[in-house]
Amino acid sequence: MIAFEGVRVRYPGRSEDALTDVSFFAPQGTLTAVVGPNGSGKSTLVRAVLGRVSLAGGVVRVGGDPASALARRTLAQRVAVVTQREEPAFPMAVRDYVSLGRHPWQPAWGAPTGDDEAAVTRALRDAAVHALAERRTDSLSGGEWQRVRIARALAQSTGTIVLDEPTTFLDIAHEMACFELLSALARAGRAVLVVSHQLNLVARFADRVVLLSRGMLVADGPPEEVMRGETLERVYEWPLVVSRDPAVGAPTLVPLRKRHAPIPHR
Amino acid sequence: MRRRPWFILLVVLLATSIMALMLGATSLSPGSVWGALVGSGRDETARLIVRGIRLPRVVLAMLVGAALGVSGTVLQGTLRNGLAEPYLLGVSGGAAVGAVLAVASGISSPPLIALAAFGGALLAVAGVLALAQASGGAGDTRILLMAGVVIGAFANAAIMVVMAAASPDVTRNALWWMMGSVAAAGWRDVTLLAVSLLVVGAALLSRARALDVLALGADAADSLGVDATRAGWLFFVLASLLAASTVAVAGLVGFVGLMVPHLARSLAGSRARPTMVLSALAGGALVVAADLAARTVRAPAELPLGAVTALLGVPFFLWRLREIR
Numbered sequence: 297m298i299a300f301e302g303v304r305v306r307y308p309g310r311s312e313d314a315l316t317d318v319s320f321f322a323p324q325g326t327l328t329a330v331v332g333p334n335g336s337g338k339s340t341l342v343r344a345v346l347g348r349v350s351l352a353g354g355v356v357r358v359g360g361d362p363a364s365a366l367a368r369r370t371l372a373q374r375v376a377v378v379t380q381r382e383e384p385a386f387p388m389a390v391r392d393y394v395s396l397g398r399h400p401w402q403p404a405w406g407a408p409t410g411d412d413e414a415a416v417t418r419a420l421r422d423a424a425v426h427a428l429a430e431r432r433t434d435s436l437s438g439g440e441w442q443r444v445r446i447a448r449a450l451a452q453s454t455g456t457i458v459l460d461e462p463t464t465f466l467d468i469a470h471e472m473a474c475f476e477l478l479s480a481l482a483r484a485g486r487a488v489l490v491v492s493h494q495l496n497l498v499a500r501f502a503d504r505v506v507l508l509s510r511g512m513l514v515a516d517g518p519p520e521e522v523m524r525g526e527t528l529e530r531v532y533e534w535p536l537v538v539s540r541d542p543a544v545g546a547p548t549l550v551p552l553r554k555r556h557a558p559i560p561h562r
Numbered sequence: 563m564r565r566r567p568w569f570i571l572l573v574v575l576l577a578t579s580i581m582a583l584m585l586g587a588t589s590l591s592p593g594s595v596w597g598a599l600v601g602s603g604r605d606e607t608a609r610l611i612v613r614g615i616r617l618p619r620v621v622l623a624m625l626v627g628a629a630l631g632v633s634g635t636v637l638q639g640t641l642r643n644g645l646a647e648p649y650l651l652g653v654s655g656g657a658a659v660g661a662v663l664a665v666a667s668g669i670s671s672p673p674l675i676a677l678a679a680f681g682g683a684l685l686a687v688a689g690v691l692a693l694a695q696a697s698g699g700a701g702d703t704r705i706l707l708m709a710g711v712v713i714g715a716f717a718n719a720a721i722m723v724v725m726a727a728a729s730p731d732v733t734r735n736a737l738w739w740m741m742g743s744v745a746a747a748g749w750r751d752v753t754l755l756a757v758s759l760l761v762v763g764a765a766l767l768s769r770a771r772a773l774d775v776l777a778l779g780a781d782a783a784d785s786l787g788v789d790a791t792r793a794g795w796l797f798f799v800l801a802s803l804l805a806a807s808t809v810a811v812a813g814l815v816g817f818v819g820l821m822v823p824h825l826a827r828s829l830a831g832s833r834a835r836p837t838m839v840l841s842a843l844a845g846g847a848l849v850v851a852a853d854l855a856a857r858t859v860r861a862p863a864e865l866p867l868g869a870v871t872a873l874l875g876v877p878f879f880l881w882r883l884r885e886i887r
Contacts, residue, residue, distance in 0.1 A: 346784045372787030379781040385642035386777060388832035399775050400787040404768045452786070 297487050298322045298345065298375060298456050302354035305340050305511075314340045315511045317354070322489040322504075324455060327482035329498040330491045332508035333532050338491040339380065340511075342460045346377055358456065372400035375456040376449035380464065387434035390444050394419055394429075397451030416451050423447035423477060439470030446477060456487040463494055475501040499523050499547045507531060523547040567829035571843035575624070578847045582620045582854040583612055587862060622747035623853040623867075624846035625755045626812045627822070629804045631845025632759075634819020635826065635838050636766055636801040639777045640794050641706060644824065645882055648683075648805030649816035651710035655717030656686020657802075657809035662721050662736045666728050672754055676810035682717075683806035687798060689713045739813040742868025744853055751811040758807035762800050763842070770835035773797060777832070814868050817875020818845050824882070848874075 299321035305314045315337045322328035330338050343349045344356050347363060356363040358374045366374070376397070384393060397419065398412045408416075420426040423446045428436065436444060442462055449457050459478070463471040471494060479501045482488045492498050498505055498519065505522040507515040509531040515522040525538040528549065535552040583595045590598075590612065594605050598612035634647040648654045660682020664675045693709035718740070725736045738746075766773075772793050775783045780790035808815065826840035849867070852874070856865040 346781065348781070348784060368784070368789055369787035372785060377781075377785035379779075379785065382779050382782050384778055384832070385639065386644070386827060386832040392831060392833060396775055396778065396786065399771055402771060404771065 297324055297357075297359065298458070298489060299357040300341065300344075300354070301357065303341075303344060303351060303356060304353035305337070305344060305349050306352045307349070313352070313511050314349075315344070318508070318511070318513050319354075320506050320513060320516045322456070322487045324487045325482060325485050326503045327479055327488045327490065327501060328504045328506065329502035330489065330506045330508060331493070331495055331498055332514075335510075336508040336531075337511040338508060339460055341508075342377060342379065342458055342491060345375060345458055347371070369400050372452065372454075374454055375458060376452035376454040378445050378449045378457070378459040378462055380460045382445060384433055387432045389429070390425065390431050390433060390436070390447075391416065391420065391429040393433050393444060394425075394447045394451050397448040400452060415453050419447045419450035422450055422481075424473075438465050439467070439473070442466060442470070442474060443477070446474075450481075454486075456489070457481065459488070459490045461491055461493060463492065463497070471497060495523065495528070495549045496546075499549070500541070500544060520547055523549065567840060568843070571829075571840060571847065575843050575847040575850070578850045578854065579620050579624065582623070582850050583616050585854060585858055586611070586616065618749050618752055619744050619747040619853065620850055621752050622744045622755065622811060623849045625752065625759055626744060626808045626815055627818055627845035627847065627849030628842035629755060629759050629763075629808045629845070630815060630818040630849070631822035631826070631841030631843075632763055632766060632838050633801040633804040633808075634845075635823040635834065635841045636773065636797050636804075637819065638823050639773045639834055640797040640801070642777055642779065643704070643707065645707055645820065645879065647817065647819035648801065649814065650707060650714070650820065650879075652686045652690050652713030652717060653683045653710075653802045653805045654809050654814050654816065655714040656689070657683040657806040658739045658814050659717045659720045659724075660685070660806070661810055662724050662732070662739055665735045666724050666732045672750055672810065676754060676758075676807055679810040680803055680806040683802040683809070684799065686713050686717065687802050689716075739809065740868070741866030742813040742815040742871070743856075743866060744812050744849075745857075745864060747811075755807050755811050758804065759842075762804050762807075763838075766797070766800055767835060767838060769793070769797070770833075770838060773834040774832075777834070812867070815849065815871050816868055817871050817879065818848055820875055820882075821878050822848060824878075 300318050303315050303318045307314055330341060332338055340349060344351060345363060358371060363371055395408065395416045398408065398415060420429055423443045425443050425447050428440060428444065463474050466474060475497050478488050478490055502519055505519050506513060507522050514531055515527060523538055525536060528538065529536055535554065537550050537552065538547050541548045584590050584592060588611060590608050594608040595612055597605065598609040637646040637648065637651060638644055657679040660678040661675050664678035669675060690706060690709045690713050693712060694706045697705055721736050721740060725733045772788045775786045775788045776790060776793055783790040822841045822845040823837060825844050826837045830836035830840050852870040853867050856867050856870045859865060
């Protein structure tokens with residue numbers, strides 16, 4: 297489980313907090329989604345988990361312990377993070393790349409153990425990229441690459457996985473496949489925390505939604521509670537309607553066009 | 563099957579070294595080289611040439627190549643850039659300034675000269691990073707490389723300034739450092755570099771997995787339990803130490819650290835540990851061969867070793883440059 301308790305972050309040289317008193321938790325067996333407009337502090341939350349920003353207040357707990365008190369390696373044994381962008385400096389075989397996920401568990405010397413090999417094989421299978429194991433990372437499509445990155449996080453064998461906008465640049469099929477995978481991981485008992493701009497996918501798949509605006513938590517609860525038209529319209533500062541998907545019953549958001557003055561003819 | 567690249571490179575290294583022991587102003591047969599090496603030969607001249615002149619030279623060239631190959635592998639992984647290497651990053655130039663200044667101040671002890679070279683290398687690294695930071699591109703490895711080229715040019719200029727006011731002895735030494743050479747190799751140089759390569763090489767090999775992770779980028783490294791900033795600095799300092807040790811005993815030998823890691827990766831994949839070991843073998847073979855060419859192509863005149871490696875390295879650099887997207 298990962299818990300944010302009164303987390304406050306302010307970047308050096310800034311007059312405003314990037315996060316102000318943010319508290320929520322992502323329990324095991326649950327897909328928790330963090331949504332909000334650009335600059336609302338979503339990625340700062342991920343950086344706070346990684347320890348790449350110092351907290352001005354509050355605490356991030358991983359498995360009950362403050363993340364800042366854990367050795368970096370111990371933290372990596374508890375939580376895997378799939379960051380927004382990543383590209384290996386030198387292309388490598390997919391299996392080699394996924395096996396880097398075992399780093400927090402491996403001593404400096406010695407060949408990979410049977411546990412390592414089994415974890416990598418399981419991760420390749422669970423992320424449905426087993427067929428790509430011998431391909432080079434620079435030969436993958438965007439969708440394949442995202443799944444391979446998730447496989448690397450799975451090979452870390454952590455109880456919690458955090459993903460920062462994993463569906464950026466993906467088409468509909470790959471977006472759906474990605475969220476199906478995250479949902480399956482949550483059902484299998486992991487705590488999955490995903491930062492996303494895809495509100496309709498979040499409404500469809502997430503068990504719990506955290507809505508941020510200007511660094512503050514606006515709402516936290518099941519999708520149908522958080523994703524209300526008036527709340528989202530206020531936070532995103534854009535007219536929209538939220539209806540209910542007739543097929544699956546999840547909230548569906550439709551942004552509206554703003555009224556423009558007609559363009560005068562020459 | 564997986565052991566083949568190691569075996570092939572080892573055979574190439576041994577073959578080049580044997581040729582380097584045989585060929586030169588006086589050509590020797592394999593038999594007399596063997597006799598001189600094991601002490602069973604009766605040819606006193608061959609013994610003198612092989613054990614007194616060629617063997618320390620070949621071993622030093624081998625160690626210089628190995629150290630530069632490993633240094634280049636580590637710098638390329640740390641900076642996530644296939645064009646990084648100690649010479650192009652100004653590290654070697656800084657080391658040469660340190661060594662020349664030490665000699666100009668009357669220091670003659672090789673370990674102290676090596677220390678001065680290391681100090682110069684670290685100052686050059688700090689200068690490169692400060693320059694890249696000032697231009698707002700410390701994270702952009704292309705800007706880092708440009709900063710390295712500028713610091714390297716500054717180092718050359720600094721050596722010229724020292725030379726202008728120095729005695730002929732210092733000038734000769736400074737020129738030797740700028741052109742790179744293993745002609746004056748002695749067993750003391752070999753020992754100094756061997757110790758440096760063993761100690762730093764072991765430290766780097768023990769951290770090879772962290773280097774693999776670091777090559778994924780800082781965020782990914784942090785998420786996998788590696789402190790990207792601290793590990794990056796450590797790798798940079800250790801790679802600079804290796805490069806500085808080669809400068810202290812052989813002057814500026816450029817482009818080896820650029821070419822060799824690419825060959826090693828094409829043979830061993832991208833994992834750092836096998837790449838480091840293959841780079842050491844390939845680097846050793848390359849510098850032994852380059853030194854052999856330097857002293858035989860225009861014999862009895864001797865070409866500077868650094869010029870031979872640059873003649874090979876510059877076309878390679880241009881070829882790699884085309885692949886930067």
